[in-house]
Amino acid sequence: MEESKNQELIQLLGNRFGEKITGINEPYGLLTFTTSKDVILDVLKFLKEDAAADFNFLTDITAVHYPEKKQAIAVVYHLHSMRNKVRTRVKVFIDEHHPTIPTATSLWKGANWMERETYDFFGVKFEGHPDLRRILNMDDLGVHPMLKQYPLEDPNRVDKKDEYFGR
């Protein structure tokens, strides 16, 4: 059931965006694909407004940092079609040093705080966002703390060194 819906969706996206859709896989039945930031708004708009896709609901926006990759920050959108009972995950890899991506607030008002949170923790600048400020951290923090280069604890502490735990 789920697989056939995913196949239909792959077909739809392939017809519309062609080579802009890459990295298609289905971990645990959830269709995941990668696209680029120049078409992300069109992809989201298409998924939202196309009658067959019908992804009316934005579940979540977040980001992941992969320091070893060339495009180091992945912005991840989770969309949900309530009528078809299908979810999909859209990823966009962007450059760590110029982390910009268009905002989705024009499509879903709920994207506002999700994008503020992503900006706060990963420094992703959502272009066109009406109010892109930090949301959970204080303003003078100066860094975007979920990036992998920032350690969780004081690295000078000796009692928490991994080697003492056989790691």
Next chain:
Amino acid sequence: MNNQPVYTDNDPQSELVTLNLGPTHPATHGVFQNVLQLDGERIVSGVSTIGYIHRAFEKIAEHRPFYQITPLTDRLNYCSSPINNMGWHMTVEKLLNIQTPKRVDYLRVIVMELSRIADHIICNTIIAQDTGATTTFLYLFQFREHIYEIFEEVCGARLTTNIGRIGGFERDFNDIAFAKINKFLKEFPVALKEFESLLNRNRIFIDRTAGVARVPAETALSYSWTGPLLRATGVDYDVRVSEPYSSYQDFDFEVPVGTSGDIYDRYLVRNEEMWQSVRLIEQALEKLKKEPAGIFHADVPDFYLPAKEEVYNNMEALIYHFKIVMGEIDAPKAEVYHAVEGGNGELGFYLINDGGRTPYRLHFRRPSFINYQMFAHMSEGMLLSDAIINMSSMNIIAGELDA
């Protein structure tokens, strides 16, 4: 500070008053700050500032093995911790492809529905409290205590429960737990009935709540609302039905919906959900009778912590215990999203595992965070006293808001 909106009242002609509602205000039931511009009693505009109890759970989770993340989830929506705990355990089970026995699923349903009742009791009694009806608050709140006594019997903790294990529970429910559940099922409906008869047709209560903070379904969907708030607007979205987990598909229950999305509808939806939860628990107890007794976890020695007596007396159990606690488990390199229906809506866990001892990334989709962003916008044009009950009816839990 950008985060601290300060209105300057330099204009001598201005008749607006700036009010800092929060961060610690007795009427807001949690750490919320809203800077409001008031024209008399009416709110002209507002700005929400959040993050006062932000504890960086997502960062901490990147440095903790799976079992050490369960206590973090306790502290999201601490009014219904068991749902968070089990949501997390089910996410890991999905990652590891663990099938839980039916009996475990039904035991989980009992605990999750009890915590849903506890969550809704808090919200609905506080709406009543904020409209001036203290009686109902004190009367129904004792049942939250009874629910906590059941949790105490099942796992030893009350509020931040850290309940269950990957694959099931740490121990079977004992006879006292079942006796307490049965007692609760006998007493709670009577009290809930009385609670409803005090409020449902109460003229004062209806005047304060009906038609206040109406939200059309389109707006609610655009703001990514889920849970009772979305259902009050008439959208019948419930994760338990749309993507059943923990064998919810075996149960017969209804998803109540409202029509106008106002505070009265939210109250009615939550009340009806409590009735449905009672039904679910009754059905689960009935189904448990048909399941083989004594099974309370899946047979997954690689991930299920062995019993303490075993660990102290048995070499193999000690090794497993050590390996699991230190995160030496081989989990597939994969990413998984799992959602459960929390007290406030869709609680999602987005887990990326890279084969290390800790998650590479763990993101919580927290319904309170997403639901709350409409609050300041909704409050514009509203009376201050209505904004207060609006906030109560949204049941924003600060722990889940800030994570």
